[in-house]
Amino acid sequence: MTTANKCAISSCEQTPAATLDSQPLCREHFILVSYKRLDQYEEVRKGPGLAATDTESVRRFVHEAARAADAIEHTAQDLDNLERAKLLHIILSASELGRHLRRSPRKVATIPVRLCSEKLGGTWEEETETVLVSRYGAMVRCKHPAKAGDTLSVVRSDTGQTATARVAWQRPSGEEDVRIGVEFVGCENFWDLDWAAVEDSR
Ligand SMILES: [Zn+2]
Numbered sequence: 001m002t003t004a005n006k007c008a009i010s011s012c013e014q015t016p017a018a019t020l021d022s023q024p025l026c027r028e029h030f031i032l033v034s035y036k037r038l039d040q041y042e043e044v045r046k047g048p049g050l051a052a053t054d055t056e057s058v059r060r061f062v063h064e065a066a067r068a069a070d071a072i073e074h075t076a077q078d079l080d081n082l083e084r085a086k087l088l089h090i091i092l093s094a095s096e097l098g099r100h101l102r103r104s105p106r107k108v109a110t111i112p113v114r115l116c117s118e119k120l121g122g123t124w125e126e127e128t129e130t131v132l133v134s135r136y137g138a139m140v141r142c143k144h145p146a147k148a149g150d151t152l153s154v155v156r157s158d159t160g161q162t163a164t165a166r167v168a169w170q171r172p173s174g175e176e177d178v179r180i181g182v183e184f185v186g187c188e189n190f191w192d193l194d195w196a197a198v199e200d201s202r
Contacts, residue, residue, distance in 0.1 A: 017076070018068035020061065027072060031086050034065045038093045045100055059101055063168065066094040067149050095148070095169040098181075105198045106134045111191065112157035115142060119150060127157070133191045137165060137183035146170055146180045154182060154190070163187040 007014045007026035014026030020033055041058055069090040073079070079087070111130045117123055124144045132139040138154075146152065150167040165182035184190055 017072050018064075020064050020068070021057075027076065027083070030068060030072070031083065031090065034069065034090045034094075035086070037061055037065070038090065038097065041097055042093075045097070055101055059098070062094045062098040062101070066091050066098075066169070069094070070148060091148075095171070098169055105195055106132045107191075107193065107198050109133045109191070111138075113138075113140065114155040114157055115140065115144070115146075116153040116155065117144065117146065117150065118153070131179060133193070135189065135191075135193075135195050137168065137181060138191075139179050139181050142170075142178060142180045151185075152182060154184075156190075159192075161190065163190045 005015065006012070006024070007016055007029050008023040009025065009029045012026055012029060014028065016024030017027040018025055018030040020030065020037075025033060041061075069087040073084060073087040073091070076083075109130055109132070111133065113128060113130060115126045115128060117125075122145075126142060126144055128141045128143075130138045130140050140154075146167045148167055148169055152165050152167060153162055154165045155162045164185045164187070166185055168181040168183050170178065170180045189195070
């Protein structure tokens, strides 16, 4: 995950377990820093609103923190229950925060797509549809277990166009279906929409 051999917090000699904002952090400091940032953003969200922040950096934090917490939670052999609970809290709070971010215009649109996962030992395909689309991704109904960080292929059933996407979050929608958020990797305007016009019409 990182090549640095020391935590970025001065006076800490621990081995880094994660990277936040390009800073290598040991497990303890990763948890501390993430908690602090989540608290700060929560304050902003309840007050002036996240639109008042540098949304780009909040979004980066949300992704980095959730992915790193997930990776540590899965790979660390010596986690105690409290640490595990804190990591899960970070994953949940970050995805909650991500849901409040409106980084680009979104459009309610039902576009038929096929999702394909080539994950080792768990390949699947699903014909489904989008619930919301944005310039950078979509919210999609998905019955399969897609986890944050997974890579999927998204194929538009109408045009056959394919893009690689990363699962940003997964959550039960409260109905029968589960929804996932996907973000395209290196693909601009997959939906062929005029986003300036979408923004104007908000
Ligand atoms: Zn440290």
